[in-house]
Amino acid sequence: MNLEAVMKKEAALLLPTYDRYQVLLRKGKGVYVYDASGRKYLDFLSGIGVNALGYGHPAITKVMARQAELLVHSSNLFFHEYQGELAERLTRLSGMDRAFFCNSGTEAWECALKLARAYARSRRSNGTKPAWRVLAMENSFHGRTFGSLATTGQAKYRDPFMPLMPGVEFVRYNDVDDLRKKFDSSVCAIGLEVVQGEGGIRFMDKQFLQAARSLANKHRALLVIDEIQSGLGRTGKMFAYQHYGISPDIVTIAKPLAAGLPLGAVLTREAVSRSFHPGMHGTTFGGGPLACAVAIAFLQTLEREKLVDHAGKMGNYLREQLQQLQKRQPAITDVRVLGLMVGVELNSGELAKAAVKKMMERGVIINRTHETVLRFLPPYVIGKAHVNEVIEKLDLVLEEQGQTHTKAHAGARRSVAN
DSSP states (O other): OOHHHHHHHHHHHSOSOOOOOSOOEEEEEBTEEEETTOOEEEESSHHHHTOTTOBSOHHHHHHHHHHHHHOSOOOTTSOOSSHHHHHHHHHHHHTOSEEEEESSHHHHHHHHHHHHHHHHHHTOOTTSOOOOEEEEEBTOOOOSSHHHHHTOBOHHHHGGGOSOOSSEEEEOTTOHHHHHHHOOTTEEEEEEOSEETTTTSEEOOHHHHHHHHHHHHHTTOEEEEEOTTTTTTTTSSSSGGGGTTOOOSEEEEOTTTTBTBOOEEEEEOHHHHTTOOTTSSOOSSTTOHHHHHHHHHHHHHHHHTTHHHHHHHHHHHHHHHHHHHHHHOTTEEEEEEETTEEEEEESOHHHHHHHHHHHHHTTEEOEEETTTEEEEOOOTTOOHHHHHHHHHHHHHHHHHHHHHHHHHHHHHHHHHHO
16 A cells, blocks of 8 residues: 555544654664655654664564464463563662553553552541642643643643643742742652653753652652653663662653553552552553563663663764754754753754754654754664764755745845835
8 A cells, every 4th residue: 555545544534643744664674764665764763762772673573473472462360471570670770669561651650640649648647638739840741641631731732631630730840949839748749751852852950850859758749750751771871860869759661661562661669559459550451471571672682782871872972963063053052962862952943843854855754842852762773873874964954944044034035125
């Protein structure tokens, strides 16, 4: 089936939830994807942070094929051999004690919110009202289900679905005074991203995160960190909060965990986990044998190939090249890099939108977030040659767009003069 036929069928049958690029992908290999005509694209978005090992990694395809022959799904009424091992690996890497497996990042965040409310109720004194308020960050993004939307600090996502879950108040990102003003004993949790991904690749100040940890301790609230986009090696450490020297109470992860299969997880401390008991939460598909077996292989590959350290090194190289490009291209107003979580801010949303399209035409996949920011989330397996290719093409695109912008303005001035 060709692209036109696929587009026609989707237009007639699917809910209009995506504004897709007009590219029909057929296969992937390494850090590249190929469309139906055989054209190759360097994927510097990795399925929006999912394909951290690229495409067709032999360690993943081997386990996937073997496990598919054995057992793809079993209900959570029975044991299988992979959930315990995966939980052991994730708790060791995160410093947490227990895990719950689900299907996605937004499901993990929903579970974390429920866990925070349940924990507050379990520790209340007789006759007192349990803490129930949640502090979240302005400019944040946690998903598209109702609880996740309620804690997402961008009105464009929330407004069409109001009213949402009550009890949420937003704090200005990195504003310690605002945080202190809004934090009291009615707060059961503060939820945040150490790196705001959909918010434009913005990093939390160390002082702010330390204040959040301190205030949570003072008011017996939980510090809940969303590592769905930043976790599992993306920033050059296994988790972004590990750059800051603090420990959370709950961590949510997903995106690269099962190398493209749906899998999310909630990691938490022992004391918090005791507020859940059988029947309070669950999932039909989450933590199935196929996804968990692949996730174990993913973590083993990160360790064996030292890919977390490699992501940090490639991030440093990418930062250097982007900063050099910024000196040549005045349209770049800021470069923000932590490992392979990269934001390049341009001076207009129109330019950023055009740049994404023109990069695609040149065979490089990136995307735009928060209107003016080019987002790069490449696979951890990239090398310097891939970085150099992206820099070279971005340089050409920005140069071309700058010339087009100049010509358009000159034409407008002549028209006004006439």
